[in-house]
Amino acid sequence: MKRILVPTDFSKHAEYALKVAAQIAKKNDGEIFLVHMLELPTSGNDALSTAHEIPELMLFKNAAVNKLDAIMDADYLDGVKISKIIQFEMAFDGIVKNGKAHNADLIVMGSHGANGFQEMFIGSNTEKVVRNSEIPVLVIKRDEETFSASKFVFASDFSDEAKKPFEKAFDFAKSFGAHLHLVNINTPNNFKSTKVAQQTINDFLAGTDTSNITTHIYNDVNVEKGILHFAKSVDADLIGMSTHGRKGLSHFFNGSISEDLVNHAKRPVITFKI
Template identity: 45%
Template sequence: MKKILVPVDFSKHSEYALEVAAQIAKEKHMEICVLHMIGLSESVLSKNEAEEYKEAKYYMKLAKKRFKPFLNKEYLKGIKILQLVQNYKIFSEINAIVKELNMDMVVMGSHGVSRARDTFVGSNTEKVVRTCEVPVLVIKQPRHNFKLNALVFAFNFKDEIVQTYKRVKEFAHFFHAEVYPVFVNTPSIKFLSNTSIEEKLIYYKERFDIKEKVAVYNDTSVEKGILNYAEKMNADGIAIPTHGRKGISHFLKGSIGEAMANHANIPVITFKTNT
């Protein structure tokens, strides 16, 4: 991996993400692209071409001026940084930047959301997590000494998880981290017997050559189980697959990955599946 994308809105949570990105970039000799989205309104874009250009130029210039104090940080010294201002209004468009500039990962700050807002509106972080094709590292608190030695991976008994597992392993290898897969057994979905779980574990380990021991953790929900197991293992981060659901399907079924990105206090790394 060579390039990190950091979307910023100049908030303190953006700074948390930027500092973590800087620590990774220094250790792994990577570049950082700092992206600010100005999101001009339709009223601006509906003006005649000359007026539109003039106003857009003004907002672009204003945004670039804000970069100077924001990027004047000691921890950024010696890192190659690209400053980018784009007129995007929705955060799902960040994936276009990822592909265009060949970004390898996204580091993004998040303040989380309330349950009500999470259900009906979602957050900017969710939109990135749901659409981004590279790993998204979500940071919610200051991490002055960021490390990723132990990574809990949310495992389930679906064939689609295997490809994500391989990506998580590659990501963990890059950080020299240990991966701890865990299956959360819950009564709310379909509680599996010990025999059933053992049979499934044997099947997946043999068919897909899974080396790590897959732990089984019983809890009232998948989200709580992952968080509690991560705390038990003293994990530095949680790796979660996300399906990228949209529309009605997203609202009805939700996504554990998006929920975790919003509600976990430790860093969460999401990996978009192809389903």
């Protein structure tokens, strides 16, 4: 994890994410790209077309520069190579584009979650980045004074399409010296006997070094609750899973377990795109 992108809206949750990113950067001799997006007003045909708007935009930009400079003076960033980026763009679009442009290995974002109608109809920028990013996204919900991934729970259905994100999770676990808890959540709607579920996991892991891996089969009413309850049972430091990146009607009707976890989990969550 050498190149870490950290979006900020100057909130306390964004600072939580930056603190974690600083710890990861120090551990891996990495660098941080600190990004702030200035979202343009959507009224009119062209937000930059009228001259009277330009001084106001520059005022916002200068204020953002000053805030970023103040953040970069924080003690927890001492010794970390850090670059600041300010752009006029919709937040989640700019975050995804900058992740690709700077060849980031990881995006670290803060989130307070979203609930009720906000979650259903609007969602959070973090949720949108999780849905669209090809780069792993680590979501931080609270102040992690000492970030640890020692107990890393990774939930999977152990299908063929889950192998690529699992490999990324496996590499992430190795970089942190983490013990990987692989879990299959058994639900009433998709029930497998223990024998069948364990064989599926064994076949999935064939040829993998399992010296620092424990496998589990956990029964619950649905996958999201199963992951949260299992993570609590092993006192996990981090929850990981893959995301399909569903969009449009498919996302509305089917939802996305990884995005639900981003909204509802208190523990850090990392997602890997299938």
